[in-house]
Amino acid sequence: MVAARESSTANGTAQQVDVAVVGAGFSGLYLLHRLRKAGFTAVALEEADDVGGTWYWNRYPGARCDIQTIDYSYSFDPELEKAWTWSEKYATQPEILRYLGFVADRYDLRRDIRFKTKVTEARWDEASERWQLTTDNGPPVSCRHYIMATGCLSAPKPPEIDGVKDFKGEVYFTGRWPHDGVNLAGKRVAVIGTGSSAIQSIPLIAEQAVHLTVFQRTPNFALPAHNGPPPADRKELFESDRAAYREQARQSMAGVPYPQQTVVSWQLSDAERRERFERAWAAGDLVHILTQLWADQAVDVDGNRIVQDLIREKIRAAVEDPETAAALMPDDHPFGAKRPCLDTNYYATYNRPNVTLVNLRQEPIKAITASGITTARRNVDVDVIVFATGFDAMTGAIRAVHPITGRGGRSLTDVWAQGPQTYLGLTVEGFPNFFMITGPGSPSVLSNMAVSIEQHVDWVVDRLAALRDAGFTTIEPTATAQAGWNRHMADCSMVTLHRLANTWYTGANVPGKVQGLMPYTGGVGPYRSICDEVTSRGMLGFRLT
Ligand code: FAD
Numbered sequence: 349m350v351a352a353r354e355s356s357t358a359n360g361t362a363q364q365v366d367v368a369v370v371g372a373g374f375s376g377l378y379l380l381h382r383l384r385k386a387g388f389t390a391v392a393l394e395e396a397d398d399v400g401g402t403w404y405w406n407r408y409p410g411a412r413c414d415i416q417t418i419d420y421s422y423s424f425d426p427e428l429e430k431a432w433t434w435s436e437k438y439a440t441q442p443e444i445l446r447y448l449g450f451v452a453d454r455y456d457l458r459r460d461i462r463f464k465t466k467v468t469e470a471r472w473d474e475a476s477e478r479w480q481l482t483t484d485n486g487p488p489v490s491c492r493h494y495i496m497a498t499g500c501l502s503a504p505k506p507p508e509i510d511g512v513k514d515f516k517g518e519v520y521f522t523g524r525w526p527h528d529g530v531n532l533a534g535k536r537v538a539v540i541g542t543g544s545s546a547i548q549s550i551p552l553i554a555e556q557a558v559h560l561t562v563f564q565r566t567p568n569f570a571l572p573a574h575n576g577p578p579p580a581d582r583k584e585l586f587e588s589d590r591a592a593y594r595e596q597a598r599q600s601m602a603g604v605p606y607p608q609q610t611v612v613s614w615q616l617s618d619a620e621r622r623e624r625f626e627r628a629w630a631a632g633d634l635v636h637i638l639t640q641l642w643a644d645q646a647v648d649v650d651g652n653r654i655v656q657d658l659i660r661e662k663i664r665a666a667v668e669d670p671e672t673a674a675a676l677m678p679d680d681h682p683f684g685a686k687r688p689c690l691d692t693n694y695y696a697t698y699n700r701p702n703v704t705l706v707n708l709r710q711e712p713i714k715a716i717t718a719s720g721i722t723t724a725r726r727n728v729d730v731d732v733i734v735f736a737t738g739f740d741a742m743t744g745a746i747r748a749v750h751p752i753t754g755r756g757g758r759s760l761t762d763v764w765a766q767g768p769q770t771y772l773g774l775t776v777e778g779f780p781n782f783f784m785i786t787g788p789g790s791p792s793v794l795s796n797m798a799v800s801i802e803q804h805v806d807w808v809v810d811r812l813a814a815l816r817d818a819g820f821t822t823i824e825p826t827a828t829a830q831a832g833w834n835r836h837m838a839d840c841s842m843v844t845l846h847r848l849a850n851t852w853y854t855g856a857n858v859p860g861k862v863q864g865l866m867p868y869t870g871g872v873g874p875y876r877s878i879c880d881e882v883t884s885r886g887m888l889g890f891r892l893t
Pocket of ligand 1: 370371372373375376393394395396400401402403404406411412413414415420465466467468497498499500501502545745748749785786795796797798801
């Protein structure tokens with residue numbers, strides 16, 4: 349690989365590279381590896397002081413993946429796969445972080461990562477046909493190509509409640525949990541939010557706290573993880589033919605090797621449906637229960653309602669207090685229209701005498717005070733507040749680099765004023781040589797992201813290499829192609845139930861965010877085919893210069 353150079357620019361001495369990558373999580377690490385192998389000079393800029401991304405920041409108690417780790421791994425190097433064995437079906441955050449550190453060491457990636465370095469601005473310079481990146485630490489970067497591997501769930505949503513600053517106790521965010529852990533023993537703790545991070549952490553917090561009060565606005569569907577060692581049948585399938593297993597995942601709808609179901613709910617008797625459901629519930633596999641019950645579960649309200657009712661029955665059976673059980677039952681979105689959560693003892697935790705659920709739909713939070721939280725009906729004094737309030741998903745980290753200025757000085761914020769517009773979720777018209785990994789308009793959060801990330805990275809790096817080898821310096825989608833992709837996105841979403849839910853997929857969790865379904869709902873395999881077809885048809889929809 350050619351070493352990165354430095355040269356003088358108007359901004360001072362800029363680091364000169366072919367490609368700048370922002371982020372050193374799953375995406376940034378693989379990008380760096382592929383870019384080097386393709387002969388590009390590259391640097392990754394990372395705000396944290398080490399690799400890991402999601403798995404660096406999210407250190408709250410109980411943090412784990414919700415896709416089985418056998419699937420939630422890199423597949424690009426068979427030797428890497430042999431060199432690493434997961435200890436659990438759903439690995440913990442420390443184990444996944446160790447894995448990403450292992451990958452960084454194995455491919456010697458750290459030497460091209462500038463840690464503790466945040467990218468603050470990015471400008472396309474038309475004269476030099478290069479991006480100029482401003483950072484908060486060290487020299488600016490001048491690069492031919494600018495790739496944001498900044499993550500879909502990396503910008504925590506700030507609390508929207510008055511008085512947070514007045515609170516005299518301790519405040520934590522699940523997405524920014526202290527590295528040394530937090531001692532909650534003997535403390536009165538409030539958790540605000542009941543999304544995935546809350547559902548994972550609440551059972552463990554309840555074991556430590558003298559009292560835990562959970563403030564819930566919207567209940568989520570949570571499915572049992574039944575964690576333990578990686579399941580033998582799955583392991584066997586994987587070991588018997590790893591390449592075929594991975595290929596099936598790449599062609600699947602969600603990035604996990606399950607077939608497309610063909611039997612619809614009304615072809616099954618009540619007993620047959622229950623039998624399928626109970627089998628899926630016992631398997632403790634998010635993707636199984638999301639895709640394998642019956643073919644109409646994700647596309648038809650009636651087929652979906654049957655699943656919802658069966659899960660509500662489980663909640664009713666698990667939670668002793670009927671009022672608490674009722675409050676925990678989701679009733680405002682179809683099952684799967686919002687990513688369901690995986691739980692270990694979540695519902696049972698509400699049977700503990702030291703746990704209280706506050707239903708914010710009945711008694712909204714009025715304020716946070718010096719001593720705790722005041723709702724419309726009560727004051728709850730606490731020592732600790734944990735915000736598990738989620739992320740400004742998919743666009744938060746991209747928009748946080750401000751401005752990103754493309755051709756003609758247009759800023760991405762202005763271009764996206766009515767919501768994100770992209771071609772393939774990877775590129776934006778007017779922003780040459782700019783790429784996003786798992787950006788809005790790609791399957792991203794609707795998939796096993798390890799599979800989606802590898803597909804994106806491979807596609808982008810292969811295109812950059814082909815571009816260079818053919819003597820081109822810029823690549824940019826046409827306005828027509830972008831409009832066509834957005835139309836296709838809308839068409840796909842009309843045949844799913846996602847359109848019926850206000851979720852973080854649509855930006856509904858962030859006040860003032862423009863609403864619209866951000867991920868591509870057409871599936872991982874079909875999406876891959878489209879990207880491949882774009883290539884095979886002479887970079888259909890792109891302008892190369
Ligand atoms: P990230 O891991 O988010 O990394 C992005 C990095 O970019 C971060 O380190 C951030 O610091 C850095 N960055 C952002 N902006 C800047 C900037 N301006 N300057 C410098 N650095 C910047 N997905 C699954 O498929 N399966 C799962 O089981 C699963 N579990 C999850 C559990 C949790 C708690 C969370 C939050 C997410 C989970 N996800 C899961 C989604 C997860 O985010 C992805 O799977 C994957 O880790 C994303 O990798 P990434 O590299 O694209 O982004």
